Amino acid sequence: MTNNLSNWLLGLRNRHFLLIDLIIFTSTPVLALVLFLNNHLDINPYQSGLILATILFLVVKLTVFSTFGLYKRCWSYASIDELEQIAALTAAAIVIQTLLFHWSNGLTNLSLNSLPNSLPLLDGLLSLLFVGSLRFSVRAVERVSQRHRKFHRRDNVLIVGAGSAGVALAHDMQKNPSLGFNPVAFIDDDRKKLNLRIRRLPIxxxxxxxxxxxxxxxxxxxxxxxxxxxxxxxxxxxxICKSTGVPTSTLPGMNEILNNPIRVGSVRDVKIEDLLRREPIHTDVQRVAKFLKGKIVLVTGAGGSIGSELCRQIFKCQPAEMVLLGHGENSVFHIQQELNQVLELLEYDRLENERLPNLNTIIADIRLTGRLEYIFDQFRPDIVFHAAAHKHVPMMELNPPEAITNNVLGTKNLLDLSLRYGVEHFVMISTDKAVNPTNVMGCSKRVAEMLVLQAAQRSGRHFSVVRFGNVLGSRGSVVPTFKRQIAGGGPVTVTHPDICRYFMTIPEAVQLVLQASVIGQGGEVFMLNMGQPVKIVDLAKELIRLSGYEVGKDIDIVFSGLRPGEKLFEELLIPGEEYEPTLHDKLLVVKNASHMVSQNLDYAVDALRKAASQNYTNLILFLLEQLVPGYTPKYKKTTPILNFYSDISKMIRTDDKIKVLDKCYHQ
Structure with missing residues (x-):
């Protein structure tokens, strides 16, 4: 008997619910009147009015319920959202019924005057009770049937953390027993929760x-x-968990989860990012979304670590169009595929008038002005996020012309076209290595910063720079390198026992970049609050332990010595820059940044361009030394610095430019 009832409930479809609702709605006015009359069950005096009221209430409720999609729901998976909808629609129906009921009472030819004024309210409450009970009985039967189905063995799971994330995780496990997880208890440090139960699980x-x-x-x-x-x-x-010998996983930090629902699929192995996690960043999500919604956004370096995360977070803000520009086809292909999969899901669920972003993937080199001009002319971006750059310090020490052509001239190309094509917002991603640089890469990024600030100063547009330190997990960074060394059996190489760096997770950095883009008025350098520096040797030890090995026993750490251009400690402040807080506690702004741009920047950049085109490495180093205060290059031994004057004279014919460079020689 019970099985038959369960099967009948699970077999109900929306057309069946419509028929049952018809029966309910024709019965509830009678029941409401009976409740009002209490022990007096004689309803004959009210018969004619009751028939009219039943028809009126029936039409109102069916119209409201149908109009707002109550008969297009799958009730086997009903949740609090569906309950809220039933309550809201019933409340709306009660209001309409009451208004029509009292309006009809004013018509002398209708017989509703004999009915109690509370009838519309009582009818609505009874309808809510019956309609809600019927639908959620389907949900209850579905859950009971899930528990009795046979699945493969399920592992007992202990959830550490009985907050909203832990409860959502337990709910997903209970709802999907086929995943093989059986949550049995919570652990939580909050004493007030001890011995309580959440979702039938004890703390x-x-x-x-x-x-x-x-x-x-x-x-x-x-x-x-x-x-x-x-x-x-x-x-x-x-x-503590590792001491038990039981496999331990974790949910990502809030900066990774963002607006995504917490599910079992979110669980992953513990990463070094989790161990270095800071307090979650609170960004003005609504303001960022409003800023980006409906805009045409160009992201350079879209396949890189920062660029791809920029694309993910910008995509959530519903821009009208996104242009993903990158030089490496494989990395750009991966982010394109990822976003296309999201688009397919959104296309399936989207509302009738909802517009989804158009995705455009461009393989291009920012050093090629002709190619860039075609892109700007084709798409006319409103906002540019410039994340493309050569970033590896040792590689750029060996290849200064590449650092100049990509980091400096590529940025200049983007700025020139942004000014020509009316881009209102330009945000360049910079690095703490641009602060008192000791290497070519840092100098090239500092010169690129100057170009952005100069463009903002001359145009009055919202062009700004965001400067931050190392990003955990980015390609080619220290963490992937250490992981490869550990996987190969070691040793793990660290350049110096005292070397320290500032670290930030990729989602955290990108959230602050987007926040800075909203705050920026133009001509600012924003600096992210990087927290406390981390010793690289400590990072290596944590990674070794996370991998299940012991330092010195299974995997050794060896010190290889500082590489060319490498500092022991990265700096965040340039002498002379004046820092002040912003509306966001994780962002500082250099208020006098535009005043620190070299007056000879145009001449020097033109000279750098020509030196790079001729592969004059020492000339590049010399020009950077003049342009970036505090930089002391190590010149190559092949060409003496004093032999450059003839080269400069051949390359730069304008008298003014010769004077500028000639002055540099005689300082």
Whole structure:
């Protein structure tokens, strides 16, 4: 009997719900009147008015429910959202019924006057009770049937963190038992939650109870569900979990999750980013979304670590069009495929008048002005995010002409075209290596900063620079390098035992870049609050331990010496720059940035262009020394610096330019 009822409920479709609702809505006015009359069950005096009221209420409720899509729902997966919709639609129907009921009472030829004034309200409440109960009984039966289905063995899971993330994770596991996870308990450090139950799961203790709980409940997997906890807390919890010998996973930090729902699929292995996690960044999401919505956005370096994350986060803000520009076809292809998959899902679910972003993928070199001009003429971007750059310090020390042509001249090409084609907002991604640079890469980025600030100064447009330190997990950075060395059995090479760097996760950095783009008025250098520097040797030790090895026993750490152009400590402040806070606590702004642009910038950049085209490495170093205060290059031994004058005279014929460079020689 019970099985038959369950099968009948699960077999109900929206057309069946419509028929059942018809029966309910024709019955609820009678029941409402009976409730009002209490023990007096004689309704004959009200019969004619009751028939009219039933027809009136029936038409109102069916019209409201149909208009707002109540008969287009799948009730096997109903949630609080559906309950809210039923309540809201019923409330709307009650209001309409009450207004029509009282209006009809004023018509003398209708017989509604004999009915109580509370009838529309009582009818609506009974309708809500019956309609809601019927639909959520389908959901309840679906859940019960899921529990009784046979699945493969499920592992007992302990969830560390009984906040909203942990509860959402437990809910997803319970809803999808086929995933093979059986949540059995929560761990939480909040004493007020101890011995309480959430989703029928007990909160059995704080982090110190993890080893005992693992043994007593036969836990096969631990999941750390604390996306807002700082790295210090994650490290402490992870150490306890590792002592149990049970596999431990985690949810990503809030900067990675952003607006995505928390599901079992979000769970991943613990990464170094989790151990270095800081307090979550609170960005003005609505302001950023408003800024980008409906705009044409060009992202250079779209296939890179920062560029691809920029594309992901900009895409969520519903721009009218995105132009993904990159030089490496494989990396650009990957981000294009990723966003196209999202587009396909959105296309399936989108509303009738909702417009989805157009994606355009361009393979191009920012050094080629003709190619860039075609792109600007074709797409006419409103906003440009410039993330394309050569970033590897040792490589650029060996190849200064490449650093100049890509980082300096490529930026100049973009700026010239942005000014010509009316781009209102230009944001360049810079680096802390541009601060008191000791290498060619840092100098090239500092000169690029100057070009952006000069363009903002001359045009009055919103052109700005965002400067930050190392990004965890970016291609070619220290973390992937260490991982490859660990996978190969070691040793892990660190240049110096005292070398330190500032680190930030990729999503965190990009959120602040987008926030700066909204705040910027033009001519500013924004600096991200990078927190405390991290010793690279400590980073190496954490990665070795995360990989399941012991430092010195399984994997050794060796020191190789500082590389050319490498600093022990990165700096964030340039002497003479004046920093002040912004509306965002993680962003500082250099208020006098535009005043620190060299007066000879145009001449020097033209000279750099010609020196790079002729592969005059020492001339490039010399010009950078004159242009960037504090930079002391190490000249190549092949060509003496004093022999450059004839080369400059051949390359630069304008008297003014010769005077500028000649003055540089005699300082």
């Amino acid at each position: 059995v203790g704080n982090r110190d109870a993890i080893p005992d709980v693992v043994r007593s409940l036969r836990i096969r997997k631990i999941i750390i569900a604390m996306p807002t906890a700082p790295g210090r807390v994650i490290r402490e919890v992870l150490d």
